Amino acid sequence: MNATERKPIEEIIQSLEGAETVFILGCKGCPIGCDTGGQPWVDELTGALEGAGKSVSGEALVDMICNKAVVGIKLGRAVLQLKQADAILVGSCGVGVQATGNIVARRAVPAMDTVCMGDYQGLFPSAERCAECGECMIAYTGGLCPITLCAKSLVNGTCGGTQDDGSCEVSPERPCGWQLIFERLEKLGRLEDLMRYAAAKDYRNRDITDANRRTIRWALEVSQEEEKEAEPIEK
Amino acid sequence: MSKLQERLAAGEFVVTGEIGPPKGTNIAPVLHEAEEYLKDTVVAVNVTDIQTAVMRNGSMALCHMLIDRGIEPVYQMVCRDRNRLALQSDLLSAAVLGIENVLSLTGDHVVMGDHQDAKPVYDLDSVGLLKAMTILEEGSDLGRDMKGNPNALDGAPTFFKGCCVTPCGANPEAQAIKLEKKVEAGAQFVQTQAVYDPKTFETFMKRVEHLDVPILVGIVMLKSAGMAKYMNRSVPGVQVPKNLIKLLSDAARGDREKVSTEICGNLISEMKDICQGAHLMTLGWDHCVPDIIEAAGL
Numbered sequence A: 001m002n003a004t005e006r007k008p009i010e011e012i013i014q015s016l017e018g019a020e021t022v023f024i025l026g027c028k029g030c031p032i033g034c035d036t037g038g039q040p041w042v043d044e045l046t047g048a049l050e051g052a053g054k055s056v057s058g059e060a061l062v063d064m065i066c067n068k069a070v071v072g073i074k075l076g077r078a079v080l081q082l083k084q085a086d087a088i089l090v091g092s093c094g095v096g097v098q099a100t101g102n103i104v105a106r107r108a109v110p111a112m113d114t115v116c117m118g119d120y121q122g123l124f125p126s127a128e129r130c131a132e133c134g135e136c137m138i139a140y141t142g143g144l145c146p147i148t149l150c151a152k153s154l155v156n157g158t159c160g161g162t163q164d165d166g167s168c169e170v171s172p173e174r175p176c177g178w179q180l181i182f183e184r185l186e187k188l189g190r191l192e193d194l195m196r197y198a199a200a201k202d203y204r205n206r207d208i209t210d211a212n213r214r215t216i217r218w219a220l221e222v223s224q225e226e227e228k229e230a231e232p233i234e235k
Numbered sequence B: 001m002s003k004l005q006e007r008l009a010a011g012e013f014v015v016t017g018e019i020g021p022p023k024g025t026n027i028a029p030v031l032h033e034a035e036e037y038l039k040d041t042v043v044a045v046n047v048t049d050i051q052t053a054v055m056r057n058g059s060m061a062l063c064h065m066l067i068d069r070g071i072e073p074v075y076q077m078v079c080r081d082r083n084r085l086a087l088q089s090d091l092l093s094a095a096v097l098g099i100e101n102v103l104s105l106t107g108d109h110v111v112m113g114d115h116q117d118a119k120p121v122y123d124l125d126s127v128g129l130l131k132a133m134t135i136l137e138e139g140s141d142l143g144r145d146m147k148g149n150p151n152a153l154d155g156a157p158t159f160f161k162g163c164c165v166t167p168c169g170a171n172p173e174a175q176a177i178k179l180e181k182k183v184e185a186g187a188q189f190v191q192t193q194a195v196y197d198p199k200t201f202e203t204f205m206k207r208v209e210h211l212d213v214p215i216l217v218g219i220v221m222l223k224s225a226g227m228a229k230y231m232n233r234s235v236p237g238v239q240v241p242k243n244l245i246k247l248l249s250d251a252a253r254g255d256r257e258k259v260s261t262e263i264c265g266n267l268i269s270e271m272k273d274i275c276q277g278a279h280l281m282t283l284g285w286d287h288c289v290p291d292i293i294e295a296a297g298l
Ligand code: SF4
Pocket: A149, A150, A151, A152, A153, A154, A157, A158, A159, A160, A161, A162, A163, A167, A168, A169, A170, A175, A176, A177, A178, A179
């Protein structure tokens, strides 16, 4: 889930400068899950925009704006209203806003901020996080990720900032990741794992390789194109 | 070889001091303090590196100015603000400026300081930085050439490589293990976080006895009972015992400096047989250093 927060209405009005007529597009995926979107949000926003002297040419709620095929079909029914609009105000995460801008030839303006929940959390939102570092080292850290658990992403053990209650120097509510790792390894009888030197990370892994960019791992539509090309050869 | 390294190798009990660069360009007062009170009393003077993430003048410049004044510096380097290119480059720069002692530190997180919105770096950690120094000394660096071979330096530096440890923290065993790693990565001397409890320190020293590196016990001057209480609340790994707080709160305002100096002196004399030196962090009260050394009976 991509967590979102509503932007203040003043900020939205400001970012719509020059757009007299606006189309409102809301996502019914994650924003529903984190209680930021949905029909009440559309209604509230419509009122606010009209109050600010703008006109709303239409509105639509789409299950998942990141699914561009569905958005295309849904918006196909609103072509006229979209044509009238100077801008589309999108209530979704940043992915949805960009997807909208890539499908419709109109200014796509975000109505929400996507807030950090700390790296990839799996498709079912849970407490574990993965920083996609490309060199997984958690075989040696008790199965816990120091990149996401430690505030400084240290790879060679604790800093001097662990508080007496086991929290990190940055916040009493944040456990020290290396303290958690220590406790886990102690329980597993593997404290000697802490002695292993970990070289600094290779930051080339934090970018998408050209090879990956050409595959389904990068984007679904890439794989569709590849399949189209591949078919005749297989026959 | 630096004076600090020489004296420690000779088995002398060594005292180091510390100055913090100012926030601004007015460096005259801190240089005056160093010349007046530290030059003839301590072997080397640490220069802090953007301490507690509060933006200020740089450590390398001040280290260089100390050398000009005949004072040996310990160049503190934190991993918070520079990536591996900048860290290695600064190490080479320090070397050509005649800086030999370098202390590798993780560095307080930016949210502890006065630019909380800054991007924290931590490209290397304190162990990685020690390793980088070792590799530079061997005439290479952390990078690779097009063929995947180590890069060659045109002229290699030599350092006396130091690190820090928190002996009285929440998890001394985790600290001991990390210290073992630091020594393996090249650390040649250790300056500890503040110690107020000689018993706990002794236990820690026994735990790391097998490590062949000199350890200088960290002594932070307690300027008042309020400061001691603040440290107990807010400085991780530092516990000021109640009896010391009482000594400070019982002292009349005018006597505080004297009491504080005595506390430092007593702590050093209590621990001087179980470690190889003391690192004095006076937090601006550098004029007390000569008296602390006398009170310690050194
Ligand atoms: S206190 Fe723990 S989690 Fe926080 S920065 Fe230090 S090692 Fe990382």
